[in-house]
Amino acid sequence: MEFLGMYHYWVFAVLLMIGFYAVVAKVNLVKKLIGLSIFQAAVFLLYITMGKVSGGTAPILPDDAPAQLVSNPLPQVLILTAIVVGISTTALGLGIVVRIKEEYGSIEESDIQEIDRP
Amino acid sequence: MSLEFHLPALQVAVPLLLAPVVVLLRPRGLAWAAATVTSLMAFAIAVAMTQGILDGEVYRYAMGGWEAPYGIGLRVDRFSALVLLLVTGASSLGLLAGKQSIDRSIGTRRQPLFYAAWLLVVAGLAGILVSADAFNIFVFMEISSLASYVVVAGGTDRRALPAVFKYLIMGTIGATFYLIGVGLIYMMTGTLNLADMAMRIHEVSEQRPILVAAGFITVGLALKAAVFPLHVWLPNAYTYAPHAVSAFLAACATKVSLYVLLRFDFVVFQPNLLGHDFQFAAFLMPLAVLAILVGSTVAMFESNIKRLLGYSSVAQIGYIMLGASLVSLTGLSAGLLHIFNHALAKGTLFLAVMALAMRFGQLDLASLGGAARRMPWTMSAFVVGALSLIGVPGTAGFISKWYLVTAAFAEGPLGYFLIAVIVVGSLMAVVYSWRIVEATWFAEEVRANPVTAETATGEAPTAMLAVVWLAALTNIYFGLFTALPRALAEGAAGALIAGVP
Numbered sequence: 001m002e003f004l005g006m007y008h009y010w011v012f013a014v015l016l017m018i019g020f021y022a023v024v025a026k027v028n029l030v031k032k033l034i035g036l037s038i039f040q041a042a043v044f045l046l047y048i049t050m051g052k053v054s055g056g057t058a059p060i061l062p063d064d065a066p067a068q069l070v071s072n073p074l075p076q077v078l079i080l081t082a083i084v085v086g087i088s089t090t091a092l093g094l095g096i097v098v099r100i101k102e103e104y105g106s107i108e109e110s111d112i113q114e115i116d117r118p
Numbered sequence: 119m120s121l122e123f124h125l126p127a128l129q130v131a132v133p134l135l136l137a138p139v140v141v142l143l144r145p146r147g148l149a150w151a152a153a154t155v156t157s158l159m160a161f162a163i164a165v166a167m168t169q170g171i172l173d174g175e176v177y178r179y180a181m182g183g184w185e186a187p188y189g190i191g192l193r194v195d196r197f198s199a200l201v202l203l204l205v206t207g208a209s210s211l212g213l214l215a216g217k218q219s220i221d222r223s224i225g226t227r228r229q230p231l232f233y234a235a236w237l238l239v240v241a242g243l244a245g246i247l248v249s250a251d252a253f254n255i256f257v258f259m260e261i262s263s264l265a266s267y268v269v270v271a272g273g274t275d276r277r278a279l280p281a282v283f284k285y286l287i288m289g290t291i292g293a294t295f296y297l298i299g300v301g302l303i304y305m306m307t308g309t310l311n312l313a314d315m316a317m318r319i320h321e322v323s324e325q326r327p328i329l330v331a332a333g334f335i336t337v338g339l340a341l342k343a344a345v346f347p348l349h350v351w352l353p354n355a356y357t358y359a360p361h362a363v364s365a366f367l368a369a370c371a372t373k374v375s376l377y378v379l380l381r382f383d384f385v386v387f388q389p390n391l392l393g394h395d396f397q398f399a400a401f402l403m404p405l406a407v408l409a410i411l412v413g414s415t416v417a418m419f420e421s422n423i424k425r426l427l428g429y430s431s432v433a434q435i436g437y438i439m440l441g442a443s444l445v446s447l448t449g450l451s452a453g454l455l456h457i458f459n460h461a462l463a464k465g466t467l468f469l470a471v472m473a474l475a476m477r478f479g480q481l482d483l484a485s486l487g488g489a490a491r492r493m494p495w496t497m498s499a500f501v502v503g504a505l506s507l508i509g510v511p512g513t514a515g516f517i518s519k520w521y522l523v524t525a526a527f528a529e530g531p532l533g534y535f536l537i538a539v540i541v542v543g544s545l546m547a548v549v550y551s552w553r554i555v556e557a558t559w560f561a562e563e564v565r566a567n568p569v570t571a572e573t574a575t576g577e578a579p580t581a582m583l584a585v586v587w588l589a590a591l592t593n594i595y596f597g598l599f600t601a602l603p604r605a606l607a608e609g610a611a612g613a614l615i616a617g618v619p
Contacts, residue, residue: 016298020291023287023291029283032287036287036290036291039291039294040290040294043294043297043298043301046298046301047301050301050304050305075301075304078253078310081253081257082256082297085257085260085264088260088264089260089264089286089290092264092267092268092286093283093286093287096267096271096279096282096283096286097283099271099279100279100280100283103276103279104276104279109280112280113280116277116280
């Protein structure tokens, strides 16, 4: 029961490790960036799930409505910023990969190391 | 409201808002001039705030008039001022000295963009230092990192690209780890303000998410600060960056991450988590010792000057962490002083390397034979920087090493071992500095290494040389008149040990 109650943390942890594995183990630079995106997406999910109050609705409070249970909107706002940061990082990373392809003619890490070896 | 009241916000706003303006300045040289003036303005703001802080003031600022628990607060105290001076000072010196060097490595059309990215690095680093909000620190950290990937990759050397890619991957993982830690703390305390966090974390300090958060934040920031063994991105990024960028980033980029690491740990975790000081010391002290020994050893066998200095930086970060991991007032003061003094020494050395690169194409020791006979002024400045790095009395480096030895001495038997490490590390610094001095001053002259035919002889441009010597003289000045860095470092260490947010 406790396992199921905490399942969103398991989603976070498993996604985080899948992304991390791809970053560490893949030699292809684009695959590394995909891994990095999964890694960051896992953290977005951690933030968004932590703000959810079960049974809570969107935090819009009209003046005349009775008090009701709402979810915490702040983590979602924070993660909106983090998503923008993540996209910028991925875009810059892909830009660098394009430049690497132009200069080295390959996007495999092993090839690049081979070419640069004096 | 006076202008002084707004200084903390202006420190970030000036470079941040002028960066897009610089992009528009197409005519040759204008972008450089604008960036330099902006950087000097940021330096002047930092100096003005330091003056206020030395008079006992702590700057607080509520962005948009929203008070701290709800809005985003800015806060500048002695620790922030110490690092702010370094960031804005290193940027100003790098820009003042770097014009010809940057002209050579970056095409005229791309220069406005390059200078805009440079200013964004300054704005990001300054933002981290003035912010009192954990999430805001993350955002500024990413602004400065993204911009610094751009400036590092800006040069002509294609080997910079794989180096930057590695820097980007590791930097992002570090920042994301920090984000996970902040998220877990927010989950437990419901606040992002550091001072609030320190107050509320006490009630939940027994719970496991806080411990996990401490781990994520420490490892993430250690990655960004290039603490051994998470330093692998640093040497290549410094080696293949444009020379002016190396001088700027080597002086201050990793120090800002160390600033966040120390501030977070001493304000939020140390006063509230049971036994955290022991965990902190037990985790970081061995890494610091290894950093000093391994970094210096690799530097002793490295043949490229810039990479040699990069590994030396890894070792010097070890000294800073060693001081901090003693978790004592003198130890922490020594660490903070070394942040300041190492920035002076390493900044000087990289500026001198930049001057050297104006006349020599290859920067490995074998092709720099007799360089000092052609460029005596440049290499004399280099020697001053190297003496400061080693810690010779009369230079800035001696002061922090002396503090470090004093702090280690107070620790008893363990301290004697640490003193031995410090002395061995310094002797290794003598060895690797001597290799450069020997090659450039005493070795046979190498004729086959000019950049272009007409620049094959003579000193670096006079303007550049003047800035290099200005940097070299600060090493001697702060070695003899230590009041300013000591007042800032000791005050900051006292506040951190007491857990004042």
